[in-house]
Amino acid sequence: MRLYLIGMPGAGKTTLGRALATALELPFHDLDEEIVREEGRSVADVFLTEGEAYFRQREAEVLRDLVDRTPRMVLSTGGGTPCFHQNLEVLLQTGLTLYLAVSVTELARRLQHAASARPLLAQLPDAAALENRLRETLAARQQFYDRAPLRCTAPTCTVESLRHLLATYQASA
Ligand SMILES: Nc1ncnc2c1ncn2[C@@H]1O[C@H](COP(=O)(O)OP(=O)(O)O)[C@@H](O)[C@H]1O
Ligand SMILES: O=C(O)C1=C[C@@H](OP(=O)(O)O)[C@@H](O)[C@H](O)C1
Numbered sequence: 001m002r003l004y005l006i007g008m009p010g011a012g013k014t015t016l017g018r019a020l021a022t023a024l025e026l027p028f029h030d031l032d033e034e035i036v037r038e039e040g041r042s043v044a045d046v047f048l049t050e051g052e053a054y055f056r057q058r059e060a061e062v063l064r065d066l067v068d069r070t071p072r073m074v075l076s077t078g079g080g081t082p083c084f085h086q087n088l089e090v091l092l093q094t095g096l097t098l099y100l101a102v103s104v105t106e107l108a109r110r111l112q113h114a115a116s117a118r119p120l121l122a123q124l125p126d127a128a129a130l131e132n133r134l135r136e137t138l139a140a141r142q143q144f145y146d147r148a149p150l151r152c153t154a155p156t157c158t159v160e161s162l163r164h165l166l167a168t169y170q171a172s173a
């Protein structure tokens, strides 16, 4: 199976995805890490030197290549992945998509010292500006995230609760 984690930056996709893959004995992939490997530079560098449009194009290409060659995995996507280049259709058609729903307040708390690696959230003057940017971004992306057939809402997003959610979904499928 292919299990895809989607959600805002800071939702815990990379952290939880890695732990969930271990628990499910599935290979783990992180789309940002795949892009960094292919590009040979950080996400921030790609944004800085090539711009967001280039990043989104590469994100779409790397996603499709990874899906084509990987029948079993947990894939942690980037926060914007579902919102560009029909990527969400690829996710919905090739695996099971799970949305990690985390409040803006909690996202801002988690990212207060981790925003610099995320170009869309870097260089903001203070915590209020970060929270405002997250709120605006979530408002624009909610329509995409809401199309995931599965969702967990923090703080209940743990490996155990996700395993239960998956088992319940698969039993009803
Ligand atoms: N359940 C959680 N509770 C508190 N902090 C978390 C949780 N999950 C992740 N974090 C922290 O939030 C930050 C973003 O986590 P990460 O897995 O990179 O999220 P994403 O990949 O969705 O951007 C990291 O500093 C991580 O340690
Ligand atoms: O929200 C976004 O548009 C982005 C989120 C990042 O991934 P995480 O969600 O893992 O931080 C990364 O793909 C890039 O900085 C763009």
Ligand SMILES: [Mg+2]
Pocket (backbone or CB within 6 Å): 013, 014, 015, 030, 032, 076, 077, 078
């Ligand atoms: Mg991540």
